[in-house]
Amino acid sequence: MDNLSQYIDWFRHSSSYINAHRKKVFVVLLTGETIAHENFSHIVHDITLLHSLGVKLVLVHGARPQINAALSGAGQELRYHKGLRITDTDSLQIIKQTIGAMAIDIEAQFSMGLANSPMHGADIKVSRGNFITARPLGIIEGVDYALTGVVRKVNAEAILQHLDKNSIVLVSNLGYSPTGEVFNLSAEDVATEVAMAMQAEKLILFVPQRGVMGKDGQLISTLSPVQADLLLKELAQDESVARNITLESLSAAVKASNKNVHRCHLISFADNGALIQELFTREGNGTLVSKDNFEWLRQATINDVGGILELIAPLEAAGILVHRSRELLEAEIDYFKVIEMEGMIIACAAIYPLDEESGEIACIAIHKNYQESGRGDHLMRALEKEARKQGLTKVIVLTTQTAHWFMERGFEPIAISDLPAKKQQMYNYQRKSKAFIKTLR
Ligand SMILES: CC(C)(COP(=O)(O)OP(=O)(O)OC[C@H]1O[C@@H](n2cnc3c(N)ncnc32)[C@H](O)[C@@H]1OP(=O)(O)O)[C@@H](O)C(=O)NCCC(=O)NCCS
Missing domain, CATH: 3.40.1160.10 (Acetylglutamate kinase-like)
Incomplete structure (x- = not known):
């Protein structure tokens, strides 16, 4: 029984x-x-x-x-x-x-x-x-x-x-x-x-x-x-x-x-x-x-600066990302989101406010062992959500080697002269990055 x-x-x-x-x-x-x-x-x-x-x-x-x-x-x-x-x-x-x-x-x-x-x-x-x-x-x-x-x-x-x-x-x-x-x-x-x-x-x-x-x-x-x-x-x-x-x-x-x-x-x-x-x-x-419960996407803190520097160093060396010093990163850490896996930063991305209506997506990087598994998409969605929360209606991005990735996610090319004024002033003509914009719905 x-x-x-x-x-x-x-x-x-x-x-x-x-x-x-x-x-x-x-x-x-x-x-x-x-x-x-x-x-x-x-x-x-x-x-x-x-x-x-x-x-x-x-x-x-x-x-x-x-x-x-x-x-x-x-x-x-x-x-x-x-x-x-x-x-x-x-x-x-x-x-x-x-x-x-x-x-x-x-x-x-x-x-x-x-x-x-x-x-x-x-x-x-x-x-x-x-x-x-x-x-x-x-x-x-x-x-x-x-x-x-x-x-x-x-x-x-x-x-x-x-x-x-x-x-x-x-x-x-x-x-x-x-x-x-x-x-x-x-x-x-x-x-x-x-x-x-x-x-x-x-x-x-x-x-x-x-x-x-x-x-x-x-x-x-x-x-x-x-x-x-x-x-x-x-x-x-x-x-x-x-x-x-x-x-x-x-x-x-x-x-x-x-x-x-x-x-x-x-x-x-x-x-x-x-x-x-x-x-x-x-x-x-x-x-x-x-990976259940082992990985989470969150707002970056000052303690993440070391991990982010380590993650982006090879991409900076390859000319994919612009160089950021530790001091600059520390000052801008509030713009960053990271994905942490058991204490290790495996991805990061930032959204910088440019003017009242637009922000810039920058420094998006996924560790090479973890690429092409949807984490880039995951981060993009988090950044767009953050932009909306701040009342922004457009996001722009400058890129040299990742144009198609952004285009496949709804970004459209724009001329440098159409960038928000603040961004135009800072544009690096030697890098020859292409500019893209996405209107947030
Ligand atoms: C580009 C990047 C952010 C994408 O993130 P991810 O988590 O690897 O990618 P996802 O899983 O979200 O998307 C995978 C798709 O993107 C494509 N992709 C990856 N890198 C690409 C690139 N440079 N250009 C175009 N498409 C790319 C893959 O082929 C895949 O396409 P498929 O699904 O049709 O096969 C990531 O590969 C990365 O960190 N790259 C190096 C840094 C970089 O280029 N940053 C952008 C600077 S502006």
């Missing part, structure tokens, strides 16, 4: 998670080790359950141990450089056969529907296709990786079309080039790029351990991308196989989190039910890598 009431209680409480996950895109990495494990059939059941609850699923599968076994079976040497396989024409033949057979087996597992099994009535469609464009990795330190490639592009739209038709999409670690060649890719690379291209809600990575384990042997249940990156450097010293799979997954999680994949989960492939516990309970089961 006790068990039954616990079960009912858990089931009721899971409804908020069911609502939150419905219609969201989850990308799941199934490494070759995951597929080979005896728990894989349970993972298939749990993935089926997610699909039944309306989650849009993209499964990316790898095949590392299976490929190793097939190559060794064919008497071929396993060639690696810096942990990455070197793929020649002969081994690619065997890799294609191995991956093709694995994809068919995975499809078969999702096609089961025996009565008295969790798959009964699921009626799942699995779609596959040429969603991944690849390019050769090339020659590194004199070593030619030949047919080992990296992801060049993901056809997110085509994947979405299949998801919208209620299919599960299965992607392998092979990619195709516009020249018609096939490239062997790392499944972690494919999963990360797919999650980023689809702006997935979650990237789920199955690992041999419960998640990421700290030096004390305890599970680390949450990490920000910055913490995860630091930990990666520490753990990289350890050579054990189990750790390496976890490290590759952790590195994929850091990359995806920094590019707007909301949550990345590392969970055990050996632990029956780990996926369900991670997604439907507050405590979770593995390690969550997420």
Whole structure:
């Protein structure tokens, strides 16, 4: 009875998670080790359950141990450089056969529907296709990786079309080039790029351990991308196989989190039910890598001057931003907004009032590791809101290398002679910046 009431209680409480996950895109990495494990059939059941609850699923599968076994079976040497396989024409033949057979087996597992099994009535469609464009990795330190490639592009739209038709999409670690060649890719690379291209809600990575384990042997249940990156450097010293799979997954999680994949989960492939516990309970089961609560946009203070100087120094050196001394920044700090991530300033921007109706947007800079993830847009919206609050109706910007970025955000070119008088007097004719204006609505 006790068990039954616990079960009912858990089931009721899971409804908020069911609502939150419905219609969201989850990308799941199934490494070759995951597929080979005896728990894989349970993972298939749990993935089926997610699909039944309306989650849009993209499964990316790898095949590392299976490929190793097939190559060794064919008497071929396993060639690696810096942990990455070197793929020649002969081994690619065997890799294609191995991956093709694995994809068919995975499809078969999702096609089961025996009565008295969790798959009964699921009626799942699995779609596959040429969603991944690849390019050769090339020659590194004199070593030619030949047919080992990296992801060049993901056809997110085509994947979405299949998801919208209620299919599960299965992607392998092979990619195709516009020249018609096939490239062997790392499944972690494919999963990360797919999650980023689809702006997935979650990237789920199955690992041999419960998640990421700290030096004390305890599970680390949450990490920000910055913490995860630091930990990666520490753990990289350890050579054990189990750790390496976890490290590759952790590195994929850091990359995806920094590019707007909301949550990345590392969970055990050996632990029956780990996926369900991670997604439907507050405590979770593995390690969550997420920027949630770790990053905030706020008004700058005098204490941020050092961080801003550090952020803008390389951009000043490249001539993208005009030089600002520490004294000037201290005097003008009230015009600045910053994005702080765990004590580090990763972005800044300023709005200077020019006259009664206009202000100037200046010194907008995002740290290079965090660019192209919407932070520039986020800052622009905050500056425009600030301008409106001050009663301004127009904002101008002068730029040498970022004209199109501003134009795509509603700015229009104007002549220097049309700038507000104060700005015209200060215009630096040597920099030859272009001027743009935006009317605030
Ligand atoms: C320009 C900058 C502020 C944009 O911020 P961000 O957070 O990286 O960018 P967002 O995520 O908001 O926008 C990304 C888009 O901007 C585009 N973009 C980035 N830099 C660009 C540039 N210099 N010119 C035109 N477009 C640019 C990207 O290609 C991307 O386009 P897509 O979505 O079509 O692929 C940032 O890249 C930066 O700090 N650059 C260096 C400093 C600089 O140029 N400051 C402006 C001085 S006036």
